[in-house]
Amino acid sequence: MPLDGAARRAFEAVLDPQDVLSDPVRCRVYECDGLTGHRVVPELVLLPRTAEQVAAAVRVCAEHEVPFVARGAGTGLSGGALPVADGVVIGLNRLNRILEVDPVDRRAVVEPGVTNLDVTRAVAQYGLYYAPDPSSQQVCTIGGNVAENSGGAHCLKYGFTTNHVLAVEVVLPDGSTVTLGSDTGEQQGPDLRGLFLGSEGTLGIVTKVTVRLLRTPETVRTLLADFPSVAAAGEVVSDVVAAGIVPAAVEMMDALAIEAAEEAVHAGYTIGTPAALVVELDGPAEECGSTFEQVRRICEAHGCTRLHIAGSAEERAAIWRGRKAAFAAVGRISPDYFVQDGVVPRTRLAETLDRIAAMSRSAGLRVANVFHAGDGNLHPLVLYDGAAGETARAEELTSAIAELCVEMGGSLSGEHGIGTDKACSMPKMFSRDDLAVMARVRDAWDPQGICNPGKVLPTPRLCGEPGKYRPHPLEEAGVIERL
Amino acid sequence: MFDAHRPPARELLSDCVHCGFCLPTCPTYRLWGEEMDSPRGRILLMDLAEKGEIPLEGAFTEHIDNCLGCMACVTACPSGVQYDRLLEAVRPQIERNVPRPRGEQLFRGAIFALFPYKRRLRLAALPGALYQRLRRAPSVAKLVSTITATLPARLAAVESLLPPVAVREAFARLPRVTPAVGGNRRGRVALLTGCVQDVFFHRVNAATVRVLAAEGFDVVVPRDQQCCGALELHSGREAPALVRAKRTIETFEVLGVDAIVTNVAGCGSSMKEYGHLLADDPEWAERAARFSRSVRDVHEVLADALAEGPRAPRHPVRARVAYHDACHLGHAQKVRAQPRAVLASIPGVELVDLPEAELCCGSAGIYNLLHPEAAAELGERKAANVRSTQPDVVVTANPGCLLQIGKHLRGERPLLHPVQLLDASIRGVPVPQH
Numbered sequence: 030m031p032l033d034g035a036a037r038r039a040f041e042a043v044l045d046p047q048d049v050l051s052d053p054v055r056c057r058v059y060e061c062d063g064l065t066g067h068r069v070v071p072e073l074v075l076l077p078r079t080a081e082q083v084a085a086a087v088r089v090c091a092e093h094e095v096p097f098v099a100r101g102a103g104t105g106l107s108g109g110a111l112p113v114a115d116g117v118v119i120g121l122n123r124l125n126r127i128l129e130v131d132p133v134d135r136r137a138v139v140e141p142g143v144t145n146l147d148v149t150r151a152v153a154q155y156g157l158y159y160a161p162d163p164s165s166q167q168v169c170t171i172g173g174n175v176a177e178n179s180g181g182a183h184c185l186k187y188g189f190t191t192n193h194v195l196a197v198e199v200v201l202p203d204g205s206t207v208t209l210g211s212d213t214g215e216q217q218g219p220d221l222r223g224l225f226l227g228s229e230g231t232l233g234i235v236t237k238v239t240v241r242l243l244r245t246p247e248t249v250r251t252l253l254a255d256f257p258s259v260a261a262a263g264e265v266v267s268d269v270v271a272a273g274i275v276p277a278a279v280e281m282m283d284a285l286a287i288e289a290a291e292e293a294v295h296a297g298y299t300i301g302t303p304a305a306l307v308v309e310l311d312g313p314a315e316e317c318g319s320t321f322e323q324v325r326r327i328c329e330a331h332g333c334t335r336l337h338i339a340g341s342a343e344e345r346a347a348i349w350r351g352r353k354a355a356f357a358a359v360g361r362i363s364p365d366y367f368v369q370d371g372v373v374p375r376t377r378l379a380e381t382l383d384r385i386a387a388m389s390r391s392a393g394l395r396v397a398n399v400f401h402a403g404d405g406n407l408h409p410l411v412l413y414d415g416a417a418g419e420t421a422r423a424e425e426l427t428s429a430i431a432e433l434c435v436e437m438g439g440s441l442s443g444e445h446g447i448g449t450d451k452a453c454s455m456p457k458m459f460s461r462d463d464l465a466v467m468a469r470v471r472d473a474w475d476p477q478g479i480c481n482p483g484k485v486l487p488t489p490r491l492c493g494e495p496g497k498y499r500p501h502p503l504e505e506a507g508v509i510e511r512l
Numbered sequence: 513m514f515d516a517h518r519p520p521a522r523e524l525l526s527d528c529v530h531c532g533f534c535l536p537t538c539p540t541y542r543l544w545g546e547e548m549d550s551p552r553g554r555i556l557l558m559d560l561a562e563k564g565e566i567p568l569e570g571a572f573t574e575h576i577d578n579c580l581g582c583m584a585c586v587t588a589c590p591s592g593v594q595y596d597r598l599l600e601a602v603r604p605q606i607e608r609n610v611p612r613p614r615g616e617q618l619f620r621g622a623i624f625a626l627f628p629y630k631r632r633l634r635l636a637a638l639p640g641a642l643y644q645r646l647r648r649a650p651s652v653a654k655l656v657s658t659i660t661a662t663l664p665a666r667l668a669a670v671e672s673l674l675p676p677v678a679v680r681e682a683f684a685r686l687p688r689v690t691p692a693v694g695g696n697r698r699g700r701v702a703l704l705t706g707c708v709q710d711v712f713f714h715r716v717n718a719a720t721v722r723v724l725a726a727e728g729f730d731v732v733v734p735r736d737q738q739c740c741g742a743l744e745l746h747s748g749r750e751a752p753a754l755v756r757a758k759r760t761i762e763t764f765e766v767l768g769v770d771a772i773v774t775n776v777a778g779c780g781s782s783m784k785e786y787g788h789l790l791a792d793d794p795e796w797a798e799r800a801a802r803f804s805r806s807v808r809d810v811h812e813v814l815a816d817a818l819a820e821g822p823r824a825p826r827h828p829v830r831a832r833v834a835y836h837d838a839c840h841l842g843h844a845q846k847v848r849a850q851p852r853a854v855l856a857s858i859p860g861v862e863l864v865d866l867p868e869a870e871l872c873c874g875s876a877g878i879y880n881l882l883h884p885e886a887a888a889e890l891g892e893r894k895a896a897n898v899r900s901t902q903p904d905v906v907v908t909a910n911p912g913c914l915l916q917i918g919k920h921l922r923g924e925r926p927l928l929h930p931v932q933l934l935d936a937s938i939r940g941v942p943v944p945q946h
Contacts, residue, residue: 052571054548054560054567058548058556065529076545102532104532123545142545165532168536293590293591293592294590355590356590357531357589357591358591359591360590360591364526
């Protein structure tokens, strides 16, 4: 149902009218996030400047039953911020203030539109930093990180967003404001903060976030090692973990990903090597030094063909720039691509990669692999050319890869979320009962169904009827037929 | 719809994968937090316009006009999107196909009737000089502030940018040929003296000639040189820009020099583009390409000379020096290491980088005249970032940046072109104050 005039006027009454975008050309630039395969133009885009305005706008939505979608920097890769037709987008980019830094208790209170990296920049002077580091950390916002429970390379050692957010102020779908969690991280009753973290914008809009800060490690050592095969690199990862070492990060890239990243940033990756590992250790200097030697020996034992140790902060930054730009850099070697995000048990990494390679060959599409090897979080990138009509085949392959991860005993998503992209694959991982429970929880928060509707849980509109069609025995016998 | 004359190429448009890595480096996105005033949003709009899905008039023109053309997004883009080429294709489409309101036309017309002409600029600078002298009298200052308060914002912007200019400097000329100091010549170069540069910053040109000569170059300064067309090119006035490009090529190609040197970031980036701009013109393509290959920023020449071994002894300059990367030098020409190397060759200099170094100061050619409010916000932000590093001297290699940062630093610190600092070091004279 298109937005009625009363709702429009109500939005203009609670926001500055110039912060309500209705021009169809302007609204079109909000039609997608980082997942460009899905596009829907919203009716209006609201750009509030304060938490109170967010709450007021959501109250208007509730009153007029207008579906709304919250959006940060629009870097999400699962279509979590895809607008809803006839609905509004609430952009939180202007809520970008750092409200409080408490270096003694190591906390900061920030608005949702602050970028991940800006939190670290604001507290670096106290020798502190904010640990979760999605590859898009210079762009993506804390609000989006909360919604997606974002991870990143260093989550292997330090945990995901949920481990670093103590409390969130949330505007619920009825427009009321609550605080979940507390400054100390303790909470009475059920862990609603934990439930909200990673709910992908379906339970409300976060307007204030209290994050935990860590002390900047005394020493950081980073190495880049080339291997003759992905399997050899995979074995290194297993051996490192088996040796009881907890690296800050272990990242793997294959030949295609290396080629793209090196072209983008010239960080010193070896073009043509079948696989490379980035291993980072941090902590007290002595501990770091001895474990670093251990890692080095493990690399050499597995036929490492070149081992490069970052000699300076600049070199380390360059290695990370390459790794973190890898997704987008693939744009240099392919007109289009899908980024997949799945998890497999670390012990089945090599096997999974072999299966992906086989699927890639039979689909006739290239797949580049960049991933957080330490925790088995894969990011296969399916390369295709939309103009050559390869889109459907690429979509099939990317879904098949996600489902392969489930088959391997892993998960549909490690950190990018389910969003629009993988809602239809949810029944592969969860039973009808699981999904029904999730839907009931969601209904309890959002009885009107206006808060980021159509995401995460499969809907008939998005996916067709749930469950695989099974013909009736009479139909099989040819007695009746399906119309 | 775009017309058929060099619309943005489909391949270039589809290079963008919508990752958003450009957002934090885009000045307008930082100011306003709106997707349509981000590089990614503008590319999406260009894409829609190219497909004919949206009209050029209205929102499209507004958001392309809002772009400073600083090219920070080109630096930030991991996918290698050539936003510079896209903008260069789209702006002339707007100039040709979207009628501007009368006032806007007049204002733009006035800018382009003034800035590319050294003689007119000198004349404009003359009353400027008189006026600055008068302005020191308190009664006049008060009158002026009352008048400018009532002027439209854009005219007030022109007024507040006018730098102090000495009449003698505005009319000074460089020698036609300055021979290399000492017998052993490294090479022979020609200097583009620029328009605003030569009138308001003649001292920078003079310092450039001295430094180049001291480092072993014969420096030729052709008297018949005119504007290189950078301001017009970056504003989408393609036809007059091309006329100027051809004239500049004609003037310089006959000199038989090893390099055409400029100390203006904006001029350098446009002259390096001539080859691309004239690629479809059979008569000019090759000449333009040859010309562009020989264009060097003065820091590129000096850094190469340093690598060979410096000739001119330097005297120490004990100062904390903040270097601001001019967008058209850093982002557009990717010349970042060379100015730093040149400054680091001065003993005693402690070089500091600015926070948010990638962010434009708001000058952006004539942007601070067309969009004074946005430019002023960016200028204040840049000035605050400069102050935070507590430098003794601030250096940057573009007259637009010098004017803009100068306006917002309000004379707190000496603000120079890097060659002025090097010149002072080589000559062993005190660091100039401006």
